[in-house]
Amino acid sequence: MILSFTLDGKNYAIDQSASIDISIPLLFNGDQPNVFGVAPANSNACETKDLIGDTRRGGSCNFEQYTLIPHCNGTHTECVGHITHERISVCDILRDTLVPATLISIQPESALKTADSYVVKLSDNDQLITKSALELALSSAQGNLLAGLIVRTSPNDDEKLSQRYSSAPFFSLEAMRFIVSLGVKHLVVDLPSIDRLSDDGKLANHRLFWNVADGRFEVKEGSRRDSTITELVYVRNEIPDGRYILNIQIAAFASDASPSRPLLFPFISI
Numbered sequence: 001m002i003l004s005f006t007l008d009g010k011n012y013a014i015d016q017s018a019s020i021d022i023s024i025p026l027l028f029n030g031d032q033p034n035v036f037g038v039a040p041a042n043s044n045a046c047e048t049k050d051l052i053g054d055t056r057r058g059g060s061c062n063f064e065q066y067t068l069i070p071h072c073n074g075t076h077t078e079c080v081g082h083i084t085h086e087r088i089s090v091c092d093i094l095r096d097t098l099v100p101a102t103l104i105s106i107q108p109e110s111a112l113k114t115a116d117s118y119v120v121k122l123s124d125n126d127q128l129i130t131k132s133a134l135e136l137a138l139s140s141a142q143g144n145l146l147a148g149l150i151v152r153t154s155p156n157d158d159e160k161l162s163q164r165y166s167s168a169p170f171f172s173l174e175a176m177r178f179i180v181s182l183g184v185k186h187l188v189v190d191l192p193s194i195d196r197l198s199d200d201g202k203l204a205n206h207r208l209f210w211n212v213a214d215g216r217f218e219v220k221e222g223s224r225r226d227s228t229i230t231e232l233v234y235v236r237n238e239i240p241d242g243r244y245i246l247n248i249q250i251a252a253f254a255s256d257a258s259p260s261r262p263l264l265f266p267f268i269s270i
Ligand SMILES: [Zn+2]
Pocket: 071, 076, 078, 192, 193, 231, 257
């Protein structure tokens, strides 16, 4: 089925059967990404006195118990409830289904070689996504295709499918303010966090993105409550930068974050 739509008076189309999955499949009990060295996601067949949830062991069907930490075990989408005392759930927040979006590729830079800043002192090893790198990558982007922004970072290879992260590139404060100024509502990254993994718990970029005050744990007037951040995607190199419709699929978890499966639909000519 071809879906055609109009944006600012111009006609576009996508093929609903031609989606590109940019999630990392979560292999329970297998190789998977990991952040902070937490317990890996795992699954076990349920077992009671009379039932076994594994057909290979005589059960009538498979039913397993899954244990995971969405923020640390793979592709996930989170909402402002990640940093508020109020329990806000991503399945209440994420209402957009077809999001005009742009995919860009970015080479993070040595933090000490840029003029950009961050909320804690930076070291030699820190790699930053800077405002100027974003400006360059977005120089020919259409403003009306930035409700979703997908950022693919270099180097980009299959290691991202099972990377164990204790550090990773992250956005400068200037870069995050720029993203907010563009009106990006759904930010998708292939990193474990938009912040430095160790930033004294400040989560400065998360706070900038959702417009929650430094050190505060509540939304305020003007907070970007409807916005989401998706982390730990993997955008293969053969997928070109450019224009897409983004569809973020999540589980109906009443929680700040859910495992997710973002899909990209390339624009086609009509
Ligand atoms: Zn997260």
